[in-house]
Amino acid sequence: LAPWLTGRTVVSASLxxxxxxxxxxxxxxxxxxxxxxxxxxGKFLLLxxxxxxxxxxxxxxxxxxxTGVLSHRAPxxxxxxxxxxxxxEPSALYFSDVRRFGRFxxxxxxxxxxxxxLRALGPDALSPAFTPELLRxxxxxxxxxxxxxxxxxxxxxxxxxxxxDEVLWRARVHPLRPARRLTxxxxxxxxxxxxxxxxxxxxxxxxxxxDYRTVAGEVGAYRERLSVYDHAGEPCPRCGTPIVKLxxxxxxxxxxxxxxxxxxxxx
DNA sequence: CGCATTTCCTGGTAGC
DNA sequence: TGCTACCAGGAAATGC
Numbered sequence: 127l128a129p130w131l132t133g134r135t136v137v138s139a140s141l142x143x144x145x146x147x148x149x150x151x152x153x154x155x156x157x158x159x160x161x162x163x164x165x166x167x168g169k170f171l172l173l174x175x176x177x178x179x180x181x182x183x184x185x186x187x188x189x190x191x192x193t194g195v196l197s198h199r200a201p202x203x204x205x206x207x208x209x210x211x212x213x214x215e216p217s218a219l220y221f222s223d224v225r226r227f228g229r230f231x232x233x234x235x236x237x238x239x240x241x242x243x244l245r246a247l248g249p250d251a252l253s254p255a256f257t258p259e260l261l262r263x264x265x266x267x268x269x270x271x272x273x274x275x276x277x278x279x280x281x282x283x284x285x286x287x288x289x290x291d292e293v294l295w296r297a298r299v300h301p302l303r304p305a306r307r308l309t310x311x312x313x314x315x316x317x318x319x320x321x322x323x324x325x326x327x328x329x330x331x332x333x334x335x336x337d338y339r340t341v342a343g344e345v346g347a348y349r350e351r352l353s354v355y356d357h358a359g360e361p362c363p364r365c366g367t368p369i370v371k372l373x374x375x376x377x378x379x380x381x382x383x384x385x386x387x388x389x390x391x392x393x
Numbered sequence: 394c395g396c397a398t399t400t401c402c403t404g405g406t407a408g409c
Numbered sequence: 410t411g412c413t414a415c416c417a418g419g420a421a422a423t424g425c
Contacts, residue, residue, distance in 0.1 A: 317408080
């Protein structure tokens with residue numbers, strides 16, 4: 127997105143087949159503003175806006191949710207937002223979103239109203255600020271299962287359900303282990319696994335299970351590299367024990383019961 | 394405040 | 410074939 131959108135001015139913003147509301151708050155404020163840069167914190171895309179050459183304090187915040195797709199070409203269905211842009215083709219950004227979990231809103235960058243997770247977001251998983259020491263300190267504060275802690279985006283930003291399972295498997299940590307009980311060694315392994323898995327996934331252009339497409343319309347290839355997610359019943363790539371599926375933090379969760387020692391017997 | 398639970402939403406599919 | 414019930418999950422809202 128960055129090379130295409132940076133410096134462009136929004137000339138129109140319209141909701142299509144979407145009910146105005148908090149998920150599309152302030153959208154009309156984008157009109158007449160210029161995209162200063164395209165940046166990202168965790169799963170939130172952040173596009174600070176300028177009006178007449180100076181920062182306006184407004185930021186376009188986009189979250190794809192489960193099924194959001196950004197494209198420079200009009201989607202066949204489920205279009206929610208169309209942003210018209212000045213300059214050469216392609217001159218529109220389309221946001222489609224089958225299940226409507228995504229967000230496409232303009233907010234004050236110093237307040238992030240209606241976005242409590244963004245306000246309290248941990249360091250981005252791929253930024254230098256994300257260190258083993260910081261992860262250890264953040265996990266020490268949480269009594270929740272380590273997978274729930276990861277999904278909260280507080281210890282680190284950018285790990286969702288699929289990558290949480292992959293990362294915990296790689297670090298040999300069971301998803302139900304209380305976050306604060308991880309050893310120093312496990313925390314270091316977890317930090318390394320987060321960095322490695324996300325780096326490889328970005329390189330593969332993401333994981334497409336069903337809907338995800340890149341801006342250019344390509345599927346992500348990381349699905350073929352998943353070790354445990356969506357592999358229930360199949361042998362663990364490390365030890366051959368069948369992968370089990372359980373529920374943690376109300377989410378489908380996959381783990382090797384042998385490599386990832388459970389904290390204690392549970393339901 | 395922290396953690397758990399519920400809610401939003403639609404397409405795909407299992408089961409009858 | 411056609412119907413219902415259920416499942417997938419990011420993060421906000423609500424409950425305790």
